[in-house]
Amino acid sequence: MTSRRKLKRLLARRQLLIAPGVFDGLSARLVEEAGFEAIYLSGGAVARSMGVPDIGLVTMSEVIERAVQVVAAVKIPVIADADTGYGNALNLVRAVREFERAGVAAIHIEDQVTPKRCGHLEGKEVISLAEMEKKLEAALQSRSDPDFIIIGRTDSRAVHGLDDAIQRGKSFARLGVDAVFVEAPQSEAEMETIARSIPEVPLMVNMFKGGKTPLLPASRLEEMGFRIAIFPSESQRAAIYAMREALAMLKRDGSTEAMDDRLATFKERDRIVGLEEWEKLERKYLKSAIEKERRREAW
Structure with missing residues (x-):
């Protein structure tokens, strides 16, 4: 079974799918x-792993x-963040x-103006609903694999209010997207x-510490009716914390031996990859080829 069909089956269940955020092969x-x-x-x-903020500086190719x-x-x-589609x-x-060629199972596409910003930063702008409908229509008609999942995302809550965001989400659903993502609701009641x-x-x-949306238990999200919960920041926040701790000790003590029991071993690191x-x-x-060559030389 392809990963896309796996994801479709997961979304067809009446339970919440938790998808932690990653930024490279190791975190994945x-x-x-x-x-x-x-x-x-x-x-x-991905942007932060490149040393830049999430304000539309990263290219599609990257x-x-x-x-x-x-x-x-x-x-x-793999569910991938496709931003605005990088233009029109x-x-x-x-x-x-x-x-699709990269092999991801799904992408979400948002209605922000290009270049976009993190959905929980101030200063966002959104394109008109008519333009976004055309973009989603183009996306749906461009996929070659019908199992490739397209998620329509709206950032309109922060710009035009909750009612407009919901209307956009309903419009995306009518167009035929496989899922809808209303970004940055600001209370449990809004969710x-x-x-x-x-x-x-x-x-x-979208669930992450420090954003506009309240953090709720997975059981509560499932009870509300959500089917995908992304946790984009946890792995990277943990990595930043751990690297800072190790580097501070190395700088102070000239060694990380005192925290070695909390670090991955040489063998563990290689096992993971x-x-x-x-x-x-x-x-x-x-090695078999080398042995064959040696036997030939011996003859």
């Missing part, structure tokens, strides 16, 4: 190792490169083709209203 492997059923390739996390790395590293479905409807057509107002398709919700599998291939294809 850790999410899979932890037992999660899907991965979220966060545009914001995100596609990460998407290829992440998809190659895991067997579970024509740019979006190309973005759909590139993400309930969104879930109640758009029952036609699976709904995505599949060294054993590569060593088997090495023995099968390289």
